[in-house]
Amino acid sequence: MSNFTISVNEFFLMGYSDTCELQILYSLLFVLIYSASLMGNLFIVIITTIDRRLHTPMYFFLRNLSIVDACFISVTVPQASINSLMNSRAISVTGCAAQIFLMIFMAYVEFTLLTVMACDRYVAICQPLLYPVIMSPQVCMQMTLTCLFTGILYAGFHTGYTFQLSFCKSNVIHQFFCDIPSLLKISCSETFSNTLSLFGSVLVIGISCFAIIIASYIRIFSTVLRFPVKEDQRKAFSTCVPHIIVVSLFLISSSYVHLQPPSDSGSLKDIIISIFYSIVPPFLNPIIYSLRNKQIKEAARIAMKRMFFVRNKV
Template sequence: MPNSSMVNEFLLTRFSDVWEYRVIHTMLFLLMYLGTMMGNILIVTVTTCDKKLHTPMYFFLRNLSVLDMCYISVTVPKGCVIFLFDNRMISMAGCAAQVFFVYQCACAEGLFLTIMAYDRYVAICQPLHYPVIMNPRVCVQMTLTSALSSGVFAGLHTGSTFRLSFCQSNVVRQFFCEVPPLLKLSCSGTLSNEILNFLSAVLIAGGCFAFITISYIHIFSTVLKFPTRRERGKAFSTCVPHILVVTIFVSSIAAVYMKPTSQSSAIQDKITSVFYSIVTPFLNPIIYSLRNKQIKEALKRISNKKALCSKMIG
């Protein structure tokens, strides 16, 4: 950090400087933020309180919910502040922290979605071996490995970015600190950083997407052999939304990180970044709670217990 501070702070940018649009953007972001927090809190509460949901699938879902709450909290609150107020400033340390947590959460998101796809593959394609393969110890190990490897990955990118000298401008063309717009501000050579970004997108995002795709090919080939149309429809309705979220998440990351910084468009990258930093955490609780029959039933059981307790107290 000492060798990279001709610029000591950065200015983040809005989608628009028109006050009416800024208010609309703030309202949209806040609604998505509140929806994400409420949905994920619901999932964490239900999967923790209901013993019938103490299974590997819901263990991973609970971890994904906690991750999504952290992920969207890294960008949206600060984004709403710069939309509404004139204070668009963020310190060098604050910017580095935001880059670190965005990378860590994004990497962990991809790994968790991959693990959940693998969990569904084992449950559907190898049901007899499921309790052995997905035992509690393995589930915890996979979760910890994903979290720790994401931290190392984030540290590598944060360190390689903030070793650069920033002296051209301090205006980041993004509503949160992100590596591609930061590289545009550097007066150091950024080729190695761009190569690192490209390789990371290919290996992490591309690798996760390839693994998930292969898992679902096996799942669909097994589902098509189910005897009744109802069973096939139920399996497809569970899997297709997961694939949709993964596709949005991976394709939006690839659109930003797999092209040279010189060819990136500020407004296009802003819009694209919304999909992997805000839309994906927003969609996950909708898909995994509102469309999940077991969670709905568990919620009813918890509500009935609370109602019964209230009557007994009364």
């Protein structure tokens, strides 16, 4: 194989479809989803910032999650849609490395933030008297910065470890964006250690975070079910159910993509699953949290009234 090793200067990504008409249709559809996701997440960021009643740890983490979601979907969809519309699928090695780093970083921060949000709900419901002390602004900021810093280390390790490989079998990536499983498939180097490190780290982090989330909600539900007033139970459940839905969707889809052997990647099924964890969660998160959260809807209603009043006054 070493006699056939070539220097790969760029990769070629797959499009959404091999048919030109479907390519354009899917590109426009994903552009609409991207725009809606961007506006939805920006809406949550603005509402939780301007309304002082929402300056609590819960909405602080939700605001950060919305920022991450907006960045997460921006890493893949704009470039893939532009490439499809212009029929240009090439991406440089540097661009591919940057995309992989940002994807891993955003996915890591998203999942760890979801874990922190589960802990926040546990303290709020199970330890309400100690909540202001345990979840102080300083603690919230430290937890967020920890997610960001460890995410940089995690993404940097896997990105660097992947791009030390040689690529000579092909420079066609069977995805609409760069990801590690697809790159491992086209590498002519020994990829067992890369596969093992990716599998192990995803498994360890995934199981650890998921265990914390499950433990938090077991305690939450056991506490909520002891509430004497049904209305209090309903309010507590209404803040937890959206979080559980988001965690389940993100964890199942991302685990499927990253825990399968590289030899099995490259199918249409993998592209569809990748859409579920790279596009669907950032799109659904603001919808789920906004529609099921009365405080956000009330804050939005008040903000709209103020804008209407100011406009009429002018």
